[in-house]
Amino acid sequence: MLKRYLLAPGPTPVPSEALLAMAMPIIHHRSPDFLPVLDAAKKGLQWLYQTKNDVLILCSTGTGGMVGAVNNFFSPGDKVITINGGKFGERWTKICKAYGLNTDEMVVEWGYAVKSEIVEEKLKKDTSIKGIFVQASETSTGVYHDIEALARIVKKYENTILIVDAISALVAHDLKMDAWGIDIMIGGSQKGVMLPPGLAFVGISEKAWKFAERSKCPRFYFNFKKERENLAKNQTNFTSPVTLIIGLNECIKMLRKEGIENVFSRHERLADATRKAMLAIGLELFPKESPSNAVTAVCAPSGIDGQEIYKNLREKYGITAAGGQDHVKGKIFRIAHLGYADTFDVITAVAGVEMVLRGMGHPVKLGSGVAVAEELLLK
Amino acid sequence: MLKRYLLAPGPTPVPSEALLAMAMPIIHHRSPDFLPVLDAAKKGLQWLYQTKNDVLILCSTGTGGMVGAVNNFFSPGDKVITINGGKFGERWTKICKAYGLNTDEMVVEWGYAVKSEIVEEKLKKDTSIKGIFVQASETSTGVYHDIEALARIVKKYENTILIVDAISALVAHDLKMDAWGIDIMIGGSQKGVMLPPGLAFVGISEKAWKFAERSKCPRFYFNFKKERENLAKNQTNFTSPVTLIIGLNECIKMLRKEGIENVFSRHERLADATRKAMLAIGLELFPKESPSNAVTAVCAPSGIDGQEIYKNLREKYGITAAGGQDHVKGKIFRIAHLGYADTFDVITAVAGVEMVLRGMGHPVKLGSGVAVAEELLLK
Numbered sequence: 001m002l003k004r005y006l007l008a009p010g011p012t013p014v015p016s017e018a019l020l021a022m023a024m025p026i027i028h029h030r031s032p033d034f035l036p037v038l039d040a041a042k043k044g045l046q047w048l049y050q051t052k053n054d055v056l057i058l059c060s061t062g063t064g065g066m067v068g069a070v071n072n073f074f075s076p077g078d079k080v081i082t083i084n085g086g087k088f089g090e091r092w093t094k095i096c097k098a099y100g101l102n103t104d105e106m107v108v109e110w111g112y113a114v115k116s117e118i119v120e121e122k123l124k125k126d127t128s129i130k131g132i133f134v135q136a137s138e139t140s141t142g143v144y145h146d147i148e149a150l151a152r153i154v155k156k157y158e159n160t161i162l163i164v165d166a167i168s169a170l171v172a173h174d175l176k177m178d179a180w181g182i183d184i185m186i187g188g189s190q191k192g193v194m195l196p197p198g199l200a201f202v203g204i205s206e207k208a209w210k211f212a213e214r215s216k217c218p219r220f221y222f223n224f225k226k227e228r229e230n231l232a233k234n235q236t237n238f239t240s241p242v243t244l245i246i247g248l249n250e251c252i253k254m255l256r257k258e259g260i261e262n263v264f265s266r267h268e269r270l271a272d273a274t275r276k277a278m279l280a281i282g283l284e285l286f287p288k289e290s291p292s293n294a295v296t297a298v299c300a301p302s303g304i305d306g307q308e309i310y311k312n313l314r315e316k317y318g319i320t321a322a323g324g325q326d327h328v329k330g331k332i333f334r335i336a337h338l339g340y341a342d343t344f345d346v347i348t349a350v351a352g353v354e355m356v357l358r359g360m361g362h363p364v365k366l367g368s369g370v371a372v373a374e375e376l377l378l379k
Numbered sequence: 380m381l382k383r384y385l386l387a388p389g390p391t392p393v394p395s396e397a398l399l400a401m402a403m404p405i406i407h408h409r410s411p412d413f414l415p416v417l418d419a420a421k422k423g424l425q426w427l428y429q430t431k432n433d434v435l436i437l438c439s440t441g442t443g444g445m446v447g448a449v450n451n452f453f454s455p456g457d458k459v460i461t462i463n464g465g466k467f468g469e470r471w472t473k474i475c476k477a478y479g480l481n482t483d484e485m486v487v488e489w490g491y492a493v494k495s496e497i498v499e500e501k502l503k504k505d506t507s508i509k510g511i512f513v514q515a516s517e518t519s520t521g522v523y524h525d526i527e528a529l530a531r532i533v534k535k536y537e538n539t540i541l542i543v544d545a546i547s548a549l550v551a552h553d554l555k556m557d558a559w560g561i562d563i564m565i566g567g568s569q570k571g572v573m574l575p576p577g578l579a580f581v582g583i584s585e586k587a588w589k590f591a592e593r594s595k596c597p598r599f600y601f602n603f604k605k606e607r608e609n610l611a612k613n614q615t616n617f618t619s620p621v622t623l624i625i626g627l628n629e630c631i632k633m634l635r636k637e638g639i640e641n642v643f644s645r646h647e648r649l650a651d652a653t654r655k656a657m658l659a660i661g662l663e664l665f666p667k668e669s670p671s672n673a674v675t676a677v678c679a680p681s682g683i684d685g686q687e688i689y690k691n692l693r694e695k696y697g698i699t700a701a702g703g704q705d706h707v708k709g710k711i712f713r714i715a716h717l718g719y720a721d722t723f724d725v726i727t728a729v730a731g732v733e734m735v736l737r738g739m740g741h742p743v744k745l746g747s748g749v750a751v752a753e754e755l756l757l758k
Contacts, residue, residue, distance in 0.1 A: 008407045011621060023402040026575055028387045028699045059577055060600065061438050061617040067600045098599040188618070196405055196622035198438055198577045218597065220477040221439065221446045238440040239567075242390060243575035320407045 002318040007349050009139050009168055009295040009322055009336040011190040011197055017254060018195060018247040029240035038234040041245050044252035047260070048170065048193070049185060049203045051177040056227045057248075058200040059241040062167035062188025065200030067095055068222035069163050069184045073131070073208055075216035076100030080131040081122060083114045087140035087325050088165060092133040099217050104129075110141045110328060111297075113290040116149040123157055130211070132162050136169030140325045142297030142334060143287045144173060151180040161208050167191055170201075171255065172267040172294035172338050183208040189244055192267075192294065194251045194339040198244045204228075267293040270337035270346050273376040277350040277369035281357070286332045294338045295322075298353075299331060301362055306333045312356040319352045343377045381697040386728050388518050388547055388674040388701055388715040390569040390576055396633060397574060397626040408619035417613040420624050423631035426639070427549065427572070428564060428582045430556040435606045436627075437579040438620040441546035441567025444579030446474055447601035448542050448563045452510070452587055454595040455479030459510040460501060462493045466519035466704050467544060471512040478596050483508075489520045489707060490676075492669040495528040502536055509590070511541050515548030519704045521676030521713060522666045523552060530559040540587050546570055549580075550634065551646040551673035551717055562587040568623055571646075571673065573630045573718040577623045583607075646672040649716035649725050652755040656729040656748035660736070665711045673717045674701075677732075678710060680741055685712045691735040698731045722756045 006013045027033040045055035058064050080101050082092040085108035096103040108114050123129055132154055136147050147164055154162040161183035166175055171192025177185050189199035212225060226237045255263050271293040275285055278298045286297035300306035310323040310333050324332040335349045350369040357364045385392045406412040424434035437443050453459065457480050461471040464487035475482040487493050502508055511533055515526050526543055533541040540562035545554055550571025556564050568578035591604060605616045634642050650672040654664055657677045665676035679685035689702040689712050703711040714728045729748040736743045
């Protein structure tokens with residue numbers, strides 16, 4: 001028997017509370033049964049987003065929410081900046097270009113966070129820039145971009161909105177949508193909210209809704225105005241993904257019980273313990289600054305293939321973590337501490353890495369990382 | 380206690396086999412665990428579609444599949460015909476127009492099927508028509524359009540493809556994609572395949588793939604070429620809706636065990652019994668011809684509000700059927716016999732309608748419809 005542990009940055013483990021609620025007989029989305037379900041989900045997401053704005057619920061992966069954030073608020077030829085510090089930043093560029101936006105891509109070296117001063121300089125020079133697209137947590141590198149700083153800048157520009165892919169950051173990081181002034185914030189179900197894939201969430205500010213009035217991209221499936229009208233009636237524009245929304249309510253109930261501040265501090269604590277344990281093992285972290293609390297990217301020791309670490313964790317120990325993508329494939333591996341994650345998920349990950357490295361002939365003092373993690377998680 | 384019966388045309392009841400499989404711990408979509416899962420789903424859908432073509436699996440409602448069938452194969456200005464014989468036919472028109480297609484809408488009176496001769500006339504006169512968009516089963520009216528006849532016509536035209544919304548027809552009707560020559564056929568998870576909402580399926584012929592080469596609509600989320608490339612590797616372009624695909628495999632396993640011919644004849648038998656039972660009660664069917672085997676639309680007796688029949692079924696007897704949409708709201712009610720449906724679902728529906736009508740003061744001979752249904756279902 002090989003017990004299985006899912007420590008990848010999405011899908012993340014789904015608590016039994018949600019799995020069993022989703023295994024109940026299905027209800028009809030246009031019947032009165034569903035209205036209180038969607039109402040609860042709507043309010044729960046507003047709580048999680050720390051916003052009074054609408055948070056739309058879409059039947060798609062998080063990427064669908066990203067596409068909707070482009071084709072509902074912009075028009076072909078609009079000037080925008082995409083911040084590309086990894087695989088998902090690159091996705092912003094691709095989406096904006098697919099819809100014909102005049103896209104200025106700011107490439108940020110993998111492992112680093114965007115310098116908000118540079119964004120400020122660009123905006124000062126060119127007030128026709130309509131949107132700044134960024135990730136909160138860049139899953140491919142394990143870096144957190146400073147959203148608060150970017151929001152502070154973009155807020156000053158009437159004709160510019162800030163669009164944040166918070167797909168892997170939501171729940172792991174304190175993102176104060178209203179207080180900071182984030183205009184569009186995207187989440188996905190299979191990350192911090194502890195659900196299977198299939199839902200995207202999009203929080204939208206009043207400032208952003210004004211942009212929607214002028215947008216000329218073709219749209220039908222991701223039509224946010226229609227979704228907003230339906231949401232007001234506790235409905236979605238097309239067939240509601242009933243099952244996942246029922247699961248969402250269960251998961252939000254768990255997060256609410258924990259308390260929002262505790263949710264964020266749990267993620268901070270787990271991430272910090274993971275990082276320091278990796279350092280104690282003698283490994284280097286991939287992020288040179290501003291590490292994400294959702295996922296820790298770790299450099300493979302020289303002479304050892306990061307993909308082999310990933311593979312050994314899976315095959316020998318039943319731990320599904322993640323490898324590296326694109327040009328860091330083989331150079332890093334990634335461990336998530338996101339959503340339904342606690343002390344012993346970190347201990348499992350750290351012990352697993354120690355055992356795998358020893359098995360691969362790399363000199364490791366067994367228990368050295370675990371001791372540090374225990375120390376930090378005792379507090 | 381009010382036991383609940385879901386007899387709506389989607390979502391339809393999900394068998395426990397699928398619910399429990401979906402309640403198992405989640406697996407990662409980019410891990411080796413998932414490859415055989417997607418491989419089985421792919422092959423299962425080809426079996427169900429009666430095709431050797433690719434059948435893409437999308438994370439969206441069926442409408443997402445419809446959008447993809449427009450924005451992947453056509454360009455703004457392309458001449459197409461949409462057949463609008465109800466709410467979902469109207470959707471084809473809206474999607475085609477949203478993407479700037481030169482859309483000739485053929486309005487078919489609600490309750491009637493399209494006359495394929497008229498489509499043939501149009502194609503003869505204008506060979507620049509690139510696509511014919513139609514529903515197999517039009518859920519809003521309970522009418523089945525003759526897909527075989529349309530396919531026979533469109534096949535003759537090299538520069539025209541036939542796009543069939545089979546969302547509610549799949550499983551209920553024998554749709555021979557390859558043998559008839561359907562070019563694009565769309566399905567959805569929450570109908571005949573007995574799953575919760577969240578998946579769209581799109582079968583695509585080689586003839587249609589050639590159209591994709593010339594298409595100039597913007598696209599990113601519904602990018603069928605990318606999905607095809609990923610499908611060949613047993614992957615999806617974005618995060619796979621893992622849970623629903625696991626459920627899909629369970630449901631297809633059940634359908635395969637029954638045998639495809641038996642699946643179709645079961646739906647035909649249930650639909651026929653429902654229709655004749657309604658006539659025996661003294662009610663009129665809404666379709667004047669070619670009724671669907673997925674859902675039966677029934678006219679409310681004069682002086683009785685169809686929405687009240689729907690409401691009474693739900694509130695007094697726990698039966699969730701469906702009312703009418705748009706201009707037939709109040710005039711009809713609809714009963715599905717789709718997917719996880721058998722003899723006693725029909726008996727329940729017919730008995731429920733008898734009891735509701737009696738309760739509303741309409742003269743009904745109790746058991747008159749049930750007797751006819753029993754008689755027919757005995758065979």
